[in-house]
Amino acid sequence: MNKIIILLTTLFISVSFQTFASTQNDVFANDRAKWLEIAENLKPELKYEKIRPLHIVKAQKDKNAFQGWKFNIVDKADKIYTKGFKTMWSVSLDFGNHYTGYFSFKTKIISKVMDSPIRLKFTFAELPAELNTPFDPYKPGLSRAWLQDEIITVTEQDKYITIPRRLSFRYVKIELLGVSGYFDFAIDDMYINAQTSAGDLKVSVPENSPQIIKDINKVASNTLKECMQTVFEDGPKRDQRLWLGDLYLQALANRYSYQNFDLVKRCLYLFAGTTTKEGLTMPCCFERPKPHTQDHFLLPYSLLFSSTLLEYLNDTNDYQTANDLWKVAKRQMENAFSYLDENGAYNMQDKRRPWLFFDWRKNLDVTVSIHCAIIFAINQTTELAKKIGKENEISHYKAIKEKIKTNIINNYFDKQNGVFVSGKNKQISQLSQAWAIIAEVMSGDEAKRAMKYVLTPNQNVVKVGTPYANHYIAEAMFKCGMNTEAKEYVVSYWGGMVKKGADTFWEAYDPNDDFISPYRFHPQNSACHAWSCTPVYFIHKYFK
């Protein structure tokens, strides 16, 4: 009896404490369920289309091809449906474009009787080299499971088999690993049930645009389309999830393409509904089994919540949502300010150690960038506040902004060269200048001078490494009036991928290094990555 009383008392204290703790600390405790419900109700219906391969292809090593491999057309894909698989043992097929969805196939017996199961290996790839680079032995890095090779045991003929994982690919290689010596079979049918929530393109480039502009726009739109599933994913092959930094860029591109603003709204609510107890938006969000996030806070992405909400409001005039999520935007700002000292200097030693991702470029110093990202967020949040009449709530932002600005100009601006120099080692990087311009810390001729300095070949300048960072370079150039150079930059960088055969824009691209990979293994790169889709935004906004 005593035991039960002690147990009940313990339970009571424990429940009371939890209630107390949650009402004290959990700033959005009363909002999250509602926000997630709104997100859930906005989950889009996917559109499906069965796509079959176009060609049987043969891989050829070619040092002039991207990543050293290309495919040559051997025959029409239809030929495979009557061809004994044992006359090939291995075959590669080209679906002609990048698709995302579930893959199904069917076999039929074309000689004798199926007296054993058939063991088939399917390897799916977005790029030719991905299909022709052995995955194993696999060196430690990203999960081996991202690579899209699946072994299937066929035990019955004339029956569709659907590979259980969702795939993203243009090419498939089918290899026969096991069969009895007695019979032969053929692939009877195969298709990907291609899925996207994008819908039709609402905006198109003028007919008289140069071909390369049309091509870039097409590839950029296709990239976005493939990433538009039940959320804006970063990449349909990898990581298949919603990232806040990518969402911001996707929202910009979406305006000039599919105009699926409900999907932006859903994603904003997902981030709001999965904020931490402290009210922070986490960098990425998983949908299943229920919405949840990872645990490493990424400050620059959190700062983009305001910007994304502002863009959404501008696109839709949905003031209700803007008002509803305003406190989330504001909370991200307050949190960012908590890293600043009394002089407006960001404390790089802060024990909370947020992730300060701006680019995968090695040894990039982000001191200037993080300060400017906070200023940019202040600017955007202020614009948002003005639109919804909440300026009074953030009247103190202006003084903070001035402090940050003064601090970085005093400490990190090299007057002689007219460039920002970041961190203790006074690193000159392209990205520092770009973020200073985006934050309007620099503008006009001063901004142009800085950008030209870092865009001129110079070993001392740290260049950007990802399409994500390149977006901010191009945006900065347009912003400071370097329209001609900015257009050339977009055509050169993203057009470079087109010229190398991209159907969708890549996660990683360095014009001088086809094998660049943040994961030290290029087949792990995502060849269809949301953060590369912004040319569709640049072209329609700036290419007049």
Add this chain to the structure above:
Amino acid sequence: MNKIIILLTTLFISVSFQTFASTQNDVFANDRAKWLEIAENLKPELKYEKIRPLHIVKAQKDKNAFQGWKFNIVDKADKIYTKGFKTMWSVSLDFGNHYTGYFSFKTKIISKVMDSPIRLKFTFAELPAELNTPFDPYKPGLSRAWLQDEIITVTEQDKYITIPRRLSFRYVKIELLGVSGYFDFAIDDMYINAQTSAGDLKVSVPENSPQIIKDINKVASNTLKECMQTVFEDGPKRDQRLWLGDLYLQALANRYSYQNFDLVKRCLYLFAGTTTKEGLTMPCCFERPKPHTQDHFLLPYSLLFSSTLLEYLNDTNDYQTANDLWKVAKRQMENAFSYLDENGAYNMQDKRRPWLFFDWRKNLDVTVSIHCAIIFAINQTTELAKKIGKENEISHYKAIKEKIKTNIINNYFDKQNGVFVSGKNKQISQLSQAWAIIAEVMSGDEAKRAMKYVLTPNQNVVKVGTPYANHYIAEAMFKCGMNTEAKEYVVSYWGGMVKKGADTFWEAYDPNDDFISPYRFHPQNSACHAWSCTPVYFIHKYFK
């Protein structure tokens, strides 16, 4: 216009010819659809039971263990459900018995957040050595696809995944091939949805039987149970299909165990419904996508159709079925007679070259066996005819039988040693004597003398190699009154498997060679094979 007429004319001629050809040649053209419908209506409902593993086990090399491997218990299986898989990377589990069905599992995240798919390899095995012998690089032989290793990409947590192929196993090894470095997971649940159509055992051994008899009966019944699916399969791992030779033995064992006579009836109708145009039963039958057979005629199995039908009639008094299928039985006999010359000698040079399988023993001469198998079939068919009043239809059988008998006694009986010597090289084999006794060509002391001769260690005697052939050895011994020796034989041979750890009786077993394999790779052997299940028949019929 002319073209159409020519086309129509061609079609007409072609259709007419086919109709003509089929009515001329296809002896059961008007029966097959009806027979297959009867078979379809007898398809049993499978009974399912979810079975979870009992123990985590660790493999140990042990030259005294069967095939050199054994498993030691490490812990209760439940422990795995809370154990981070990354603390193991590989684990083997023991389900405690042999099961057949579909395997499902579920993962849960136990540390951090699932930020990548998980690549798992599952290897299922009936025997310890099967799980511990590398399958690759795979040497040509039976289809690699029979081996039960499957690679699964887990993309979602908390969701059951069912491996699409049906499996047959006691042990499973789970290996982690890929995962992100960030999180850890555990197997949350796993089970096989064990399936069989057997139902409950209707016959049991007396309580006071020796333990070894109880054990043999249990293992034999379990073997049959596992093979009882929607047909009597030869082996649930391999080949998963109905064979007529196995069916005959399963019908005998079924009488003394599950007494599921409708399944025997279904199988008889499947063979009848899939006869060739010439009315021949083929050796094996596949159920899906619709009943069909392979193309290599196996005469000794075809000869067992009568015997199986007779056993079925004896068990059920289902005269309707016996009458309905009588013409199929008779057709098999007529076909067998067509291989005989005017002296009753089987023409080994016949161009039709039927498969004369009696055993996998290399270089076995089957001349005596095939003659005796025909005689045995005449005897059985005559008994069947008597029961259903059809003796007048086969009055000519007796003369044929006498001719065959006279021929083999004159040509293949070694009077000095009292044994049959088979073929040109006068091979002395155990099987020739056994079939001569089963066919009642020899009996009494003469038979005993022959059996004793070939059972006495002697390098010149070709022994049997499979449990299938061993059935006929034991049957012959019981038949000629060697009850004591026959019991010892059964206990020694099948009991030998029990002592080596069998949960079910094996496809291949040589007491002196644990690695014997008809496929030159012991993991391909079926460790649960119908043709090994007859001790349940011997024990109940003869072990008084």
